[in-house]
Every structure is written in structure tokens, then in C-alpha cells.
Amino acid sequence: MDFAGYRYSISEMLVSDDNTLNGATEAEFGRDTVINVEKAHYKNQFIRGSWHFVDETSDLSPFLRGQGYSFGGNNNKNLLVNGDRKVWGLTEIVTHNGILVWQRIYLPKGAFISLEQLDLTMGHEIFHTILNNARLFDDYTLSGTNKRSWAHEYYTSRWEEQYVKFRGWQKLNLDMESFNTDAFYDKSLEGLINKIKPIFNNYLKSTLK
Template sequence: MNGAIAGGVDALFNKENFFTGMYRGAIFGAATAGIVSGISWVVNKLSNSYQYRISEMLVSDDNTLNGTTKAEFNINTVKDVANTPRYKNQFIDGSWQIVDETSDLSKNLISNGYTFDSSSGLLDGPRGQAWGVTESLTHKGKLVWQRIWLPKGTFVSLEQLDLTMGHEIFHSILNNAYLFDQYTLDGVNKKHFVHEHFTAKWEQAYVKFRNWTKLNLNVMNLDDAVLNDVGMKGLINKITPIFNNYIKSTLK
């Protein structure tokens, strides 16, 4: 057990697959202890109690930025935005990662179909291009770690970077509250996500508050489809007060 856990953690720090690391660690731990049976059972028990999740800010339209502020592509730019009063201490149990090639991504993201598109500077994923991605790992419903990935193309302007970071931070806040994203299907089996309903509402309010409406930033379209699903009512009711607090803390 100790070998499996240590192996999994070591794999995370080396951007390797968590469960592969667990298995490798379990084998090593069992070998040194002289125990060779039950390895698969142990790893399966541990693996089944972990859950990996991905949230993202999708590119919803083309934008031609006008009058925006230049943003330098480096982690210090990210830290400067993260340490502003609106976002400071909001992103908990996580780290920022910048991306300018696919190899910068975690192996979990790559295995889930994410790559860096050098022509646009954005991330390509199963649902299309993304300005930013939040990945998280939970154990028995509790958050173990999370990362926010920001590709080079998001640094097209300081305003777009700020908007993307605010979007992803809200995903992380809901993850910390164990209010993980769920989706409903419409008549043509298109997925509509609860988190994205709220992040779109925040983006629109934030852009208006910062007087960025003329900058033609990439803002998500408001999707109200989840409001029509009675099965989502409980989750929506729990997210609403958190959303209201986030609005108050960022619109100042």
C-alpha cells in the first residue's frame, strides 16, 4: 500500500500517469517486502477510490482584439494576475502551469486527447480549442490536487489572460467545495454543463464591470439548458451562493 501511494505521488510530480505510478510503486513495495500476491487487488482498490476530472474554457468565437494590454508569456505574468485583490487566495490546493508545446502537458491530459496547437497557441481537446484547462484528482470525494493549464495563445492580451484565469479559478473553487461538474443532454445529445452556465454568467458580468465590452474578448455564450433539468436543481442551488460570493469578490 505504501509503495503504491508513494509511486502514484512520484508519478504526479514527474507528469506521469498517476495509476501507472501506483502500480509500479506497489510492485516495488511488494518485492522489497517479499509479498507478490494481491498486487492487482490493492491497486484496483486504490484506483477505484480516485477520480480524475477535466474542466476547460472553450473558444466560442473568433476575436480581433482592439486596444488590449500586452501580456508577457511567463509564469510571473500569471502570478501578478493571481495576486490581485480579486483573485488572491481564491485558487487553493493547486498550481499554475504555462504551455507552449504538447510535452508541457500532463500525461493524463495527453491521454485524454489534449495537445498544444502551435498555429493558434491554444489547447486542442475533444471538445475543441480551449483557452485554459483545469484538471483535478479526488480521493473518496476529497480534492488531492488540481492544476490550471494556460497555453501561450491565452497571453494574446492581459485582459484575455485575466478572463481565462478567473474562469478557471471558479472551476477550482467549486472543486474545492466538492461541487464537481455535471452535464445534461438536449434533444440532439449535446452536452450542457452546470459549471459552464455559471462561468459564462461570470464572464459576461466581469467584462462589463471592467469596461472591456469594446475589446472583443472571447466570452462564453450563456447556456441556460441546465436550468430546465430538474435533476440539476440540487447542484445549482448549492453553487448559486458560491457564485454570488465570487461575483462580489471579483467585481471590485
């Protein structure tokens, strides 16, 4: 969405399956939980942005509500909902003439289903903010089935895969991003993909410890 040089955009982490709590760690909904995870695994990563916690639709910005997002309540696992899509978390970005103005990560109450799922969701969204800070804004190609395949999400999926293995969370059935492989092979996105790669490598190194 563009208005007088301002552009609003959204990156989201979709829900595709059920998260199981077998062996997972209970998490309390609130800022203290997020700050503790941030200090433990993402220290000094999330800059020029803010956290926003959602347990009712009014916690969302007018732009997000205008795009059809709402808080799903218990029937939708206390997640963000937009049509048939359920969302663990999303990042709202505002730019002006290509310059980042502000960004905000929304975490619905349902993302706190376990400490591990919250951690994974936070890491996913933080990587979006790092790329936005670098002015490497997301772009997509269309797959053979006319589905959008995003450059950012290609790398977030690779990060999630490595992060879950590193933490030993394979048996927790955490919800993870699809691979978005079509974005990697699309020549029109090659420049963006190549610029993201070194940032991805640094992020992977900083979080796998």
C-alpha cells in the same frame, strides 16, 4: 476516468471566435504575468491548486495527452487542441472517493494573446477550482441537440458576462463561455445548482471591485 477510487476529470474554456487586439493590453507569457493578475483581481481565491504553463505538448500531464489534448502551435493560435476543439485554458482535477486530491490550471501560451483574455480565462478556471474545493464537482445534462450543458459553466458564463461589463471590455471581442442554460432548468441538477449559487454570488462580489 476512474481507477482504484481515483477519478480524473477536466473542465475547459473553449475557443469559439477570434479575439481581437483592438484596444487590448499586451501580455507577456509567464508566471509573473499570472501572479500579477491573480494579486490584482483574484487574491486568496485559488487555493489547493497550482498553475501550469504550456508552450509544448510535453507540458501536459499523461492523462491529458491520453485524452487527446496537445499544444496546437502557431497554426492553432498557440492554444490547447483536442480534435476540432481549441481551448484557452483547462482545469485538471483528481479526486479519491469523492475527496479532492489536487487540481491544476493549464494556461497555454495563446491565452496570453491579451492581458484581458488571460484575466478572463484565469477567472473562469479559478471558479472551477473554488467549486471543486467545496466538493461541488461539475455535472451536466443533455440539451435538445444532444449537447452537454454543464452546471459549472452555467455560472462561469454568468460571471464572465458581468465581469466583462464591469471592466469595460465589451469592445475587445473576448472569447466567452456559452450560457449552458439547459443545466439551470434540468431538475436533476437543481440540488447542485442551488448549492453553487451562494458561492457564485460571493465570487462575483469579490471580483467586481
